[in-house]
Amino acid sequence: MSHKLEADSIQLAFDGRRILSDIYLKCETGGITGLLGRNGQGKSCLMKIIYGSLKCDKSIRFDNKTQFEAFKRPDLLLYLPQFNFIPPHISLKRVFSDFELDFPAFVHQFPEFTTRYKSSVGKLSGGERRLVEIYSIVKSASQFAMLDEPFTHLNPIQIDKVKDFLSEEKQNKGLIITDHMFRHVLDICDTLYVLTNGKTHLVSTVEEIEELGYARV
Numbered sequence: 001m002s003h004k005l006e007a008d009s010i011q012l013a014f015d016g017r018r019i020l021s022d023i024y025l026k027c028e029t030g031g032i033t034g035l036l037g038r039n040g041q042g043k044s045c046l047m048k049i050i051y052g053s054l055k056c057d058k059s060i061r062f063d064n065k066t067q068f069e070a071f072k073r074p075d076l077l078l079y080l081p082q083f084n085f086i087p088p089h090i091s092l093k094r095v096f097s098d099f100e101l102d103f104p105a106f107v108h109q110f111p112e113f114t115t116r117y118k119s120s121v122g123k124l125s126g127g128e129r130r131l132v133e134i135y136s137i138v139k140s141a142s143q144f145a146m147l148d149e150p151f152t153h154l155n156p157i158q159i160d161k162v163k164d165f166l167s168e169e170k171q172n173k174g175l176i177i178t179d180h181m182f183r184h185v186l187d188i189c190d191t192l193y194v195l196t197n198g199k200t201h202l203v204s205t206v207e208e209i210e211e212l213g214y215a216r217v
């Protein structure tokens with residue numbers, strides 16, 4: 001059975017400055033929804049609203065049912081924020097246990113972690129730490145996962161492997177991704193929105209990305 005997440009008519013302003021005014025975004029299980037936009041357009045704010053950590057009058061819907069605080073429903077939605085969210089003193093062993101993930105399967109894809117099972121996350125490099133966080137969010141059981149800048153800090157080989165497991169994992173869930181390494185987003189997404197001047201634009205050709213002023217393609 002497929003599932004649907006929708007953010008509809010979201011509005012957001014800070015101190016009278018309008019950030020989001022005309023938002024519609026849909027993600028369905030079995031697909032990857034990309035979200036692009038120049039700095040400060042409100043991509044992270046929109047993700048926080050979807051997650052429920054940033055308050056907004058309008059809500060999001062899962063399968064047409066309103067859900068204000070999705071962060072209370074990890075079975076529905078998991079979220080990779082832009083910043084590191086796993087405390088540095090936590091060991092990989094503990095991360096894999098808490099997220100109920102299989103360390104040997106992870107090491108099979110990323111053999112560089114073979115000897116790091118007992119290391120704390122804070123002792124990993126920035127890219128390694130990010131990789132563990134991405135893997136934890138994407139591989140855990142949930143209907144949807146939302147990733148804010150997953151590719152930043154990863155090396156090109158890791159990026160390719162992450163793209164591979166995102167494309168595999170979308171068989172089981174819906175994924176929403178924003179990243180300024182937009183060509184990687186284009187490679188894997190099934191649906192793409194560009195956020196500009198508070199409005200989401202559903203984009204069907206790469207030329208539209210340029211017309212909307214996001215990037216030269």
Ligand SMILES: Nc1ncnc2c1ncn2[C@@H]1O[C@H](COP(=O)(O)OP(=O)(O)OP(=O)(O)O)[C@@H](O)[C@H]1O
Nearest residue numbers: 014015019037038039040041042043044045046180
């Ligand atoms: N708590 C806050 N108080 C006031 N303004 C805020 C707050 N959080 C975000 N903003 C502003 O809202 C706007 C959108 O921020 P947001 O982080 O969502 O942008 P973004 O599209 O994710 O940008 P980037 O691509 O640079 O990460 C920015 O102008 C930012 O300064």
